[in-house]
Amino acid sequence: MAAIEILWQALVQALHSLFTGAPVVREIVSLSLRVSGLALLLTTAIGIPAGAWLGLHRFGESLVARLGRRLFIAFLYTGMGFPPVVVGLLVYLMLSRTGPVGWLGWLYSPQAIVIAQTIIAFPVVAGFTMAAVTGVNPELRQQLRSLGATNWQATITIIKEARFGVTVAVIAGFGSIISEVGAAMMVGGNITGHTRVLTTGIVELTRMGLFADAMALGIVLLSITLVINLMMQQLQGRALD
Amino acid sequence: MPTTVYLLDDVMKSYDSRVVCHIGHLEIYKGEILGIMGPSGAGKSTLLRMLNFLEPTTSGTIRFNGLSVNGNGSVPMDVRRKVTTVFQEPMLLSTSVKGNVAYGLWLRGQKGGGCLLEQALERVGLDHLSKARAQTLSGGEKRRVALARAMVVAPEVLLLDEPSANLDPYNVSLIEDLVTSINREQGTTIILVTHNVFQARRLSQRVMLMLEGRMVEVGETERLFTQPQDPRTLSFIRGEMVY
CATH class of the missing domain: 1.10.238 (Recoverin; domain 1)
Structure with a gap:
């Protein structure tokens, strides 16, 4: 079958699946949204404060403190390029029966995918947030303090001022989560109706030679990403105009 | 007898052993407008930051309403919120x-x-x-x-750092009127940093001159402008000082 024909069929299939609400597709989409949504929520809750803290806090004025901070940031940046399969392997080892938290019994469960995706997206969200708040003029903090802001209030205001960059951090974090396949496959096991998400579903369908179905899931995945990114842009406000 | 809001004794601020501000003894009274004049780099803005508890002193004592406020971290929030600065380059x-x-x-x-x-x-x-x-x-x-x-x-005290620098005459006059009315109507103590001697004379009840981080002279505005005690003050107000 010609590639163009597969693409056309995929489009038709995707629209059909979406509008008729095919149970399999609905299940995969629903699980993907739940798993990635929870992972993004966790990453945002941890990554934004961590990135803001790193961007606004100095460990000290000594050479050791400055080097320590730089080393910490280097680790964070390295984490941004961490291969998902390696994260998957680490989470697998932690959750496997003989692993330190194997007693949870979470291996091959949606929870395992959430953990892996949170770890994958954390350096991305924290790193971009750090860059965004560092870009805010440091003089602002002093001016806010002068108006009577506590340290906490000043930090919140600075994050709000850096909202354009912070939203990019969340978008990038979401991108790394939703498109991730290796870790979800390793720790989720790609079990039909239990841990099969959009990316692992695409892999499975391609293996089975069902290219049109695989492309349909791909189109759904792209559409979800587009809609969520459009929503995020709304948060960035008028700075984009 | 006027009430003292700030009492500074031998206050010094230095960075890497370079003294940027040194005030021997200074009292700032409740409800007054104190003008602080001096060229760029005289230590005026550093003094304002210390008065707003944004920077700790290196040595010496600052008392605000009788409370020692030398360290910026130790000042209670309700005290901090009694003082506000309008910066030269306000960040909105x-x-x-x-x-x-x-x-x-x-x-x-x-x-x-x-x-x-x-x-x-x-x-x-x-x-x-x-x-x-x-x-x-x-x-x-x-x-x-x-x-x-x-x-x-x-605020109980309003610190103004060059509030009308680089502005057109209309805005300068508007801001000067506002400063006067805030002081008169609300009884707010105002400390006005300016390098404009005419503005200092127009607005302040007392004026202080700072040069190279040190307080040269402080006194009633008219007295200081007509009978300065220090030759450097005379030179500064006549515009003869090259800096």
């Missing part, structure tokens, strides 16, 4: 004019300050721009927003 938040003026009230958890906001905006002549984005304002308008933002929280 990327929100509306009204949002900026309301910021101090939000920090203090004061809801329903609508009336206060409107009054403040009206006083600085920006009520018609309350919904405009602060970043779109001109330099003079931004300074007026900064003044309204400080005014609305009714």
Whole structure:
């Protein structure tokens, strides 16, 4: 079958699946949204404060403190390029029966995918947030303090001022989560109706030679990403105009 | 006998052994406008930051209403909030004019300050721009927003760092009128840093001269301008000092 024909069929299939609400597709989409949504929520809750803290806090004025901070940031940046399969392997080892938290019994469960995706997206969200708040003029903090802001209030205001960059951090974090396949496959096991998400579903369908179905899931995945990114842009406000 | 708001004794601020500000003895009285004159690099802004508890002193004592306030971290929040600075380059938040003026009230958890906001905006002549984005304002308008933002929280002490530097005569006169009326109507103590001797003379009840980080002379405005005790003061007010 010609590639163009597969693409056309995929489009038709995707629209059909979406509008008729095919149970399999609905299940995969629903699980993907739940798993990635929870992972993004966790990453945002941890990554934004961590990135803001790193961007606004100095460990000290000594050479050791400055080097320590730089080393910490280097680790964070390295984490941004961490291969998902390696994260998957680490989470697998932690959750496997003989692993330190194997007693949870979470291996091959949606929870395992959430953990892996949170770890994958954390350096991305924290790193971009750090860059965004560092870009805010440091003089602002002093001016806010002068108006009577506590340290906490000043930090919140600075994050709000850096909202354009912070939203990019969340978008990038979401991108790394939703498109991730290796870790979800390793720790989720790609079990039909239990841990099969959009990316692992695409892999499975391609293996089975069902290219049109695989492309349909791909189109759904792209559409979800587009809609969520459009929503995020709304948060960035008028700075984009 | 006037009430003392600030009492400074042998206050010194230095960075890497370089002294940037040294004040032997200075009392600042409640309800006065004290003008601090001096060329750039005289230590005026550093002094303001110490008076606003934004920087600790290297040595010496600062007392605010009798409370020792040398370390910036140890000053209680209710004391900090009695003092506000309008900076030379005020940084406005990327929100509306009204949002900026309301910021101090939000920090203090004061809801329903609508009336206060409107009054403040009206006083600085920006009520018609309350919904405009602060970043779109001109330099003079931004300074007026900064003044309204400080005014609305009714501080006991208002510190002004070159409030009208590089502004057109209309905005200079508007800001000077505002400063006078805040002091007269609300009894706010104002410490005005300026390198403009004429402005210092127009607005202040007492004037102080700083040079190279040190206080040269302080006194009643007319006395200091007509009978300066230090030859450097005479030289500065005559505009003969090259710096």
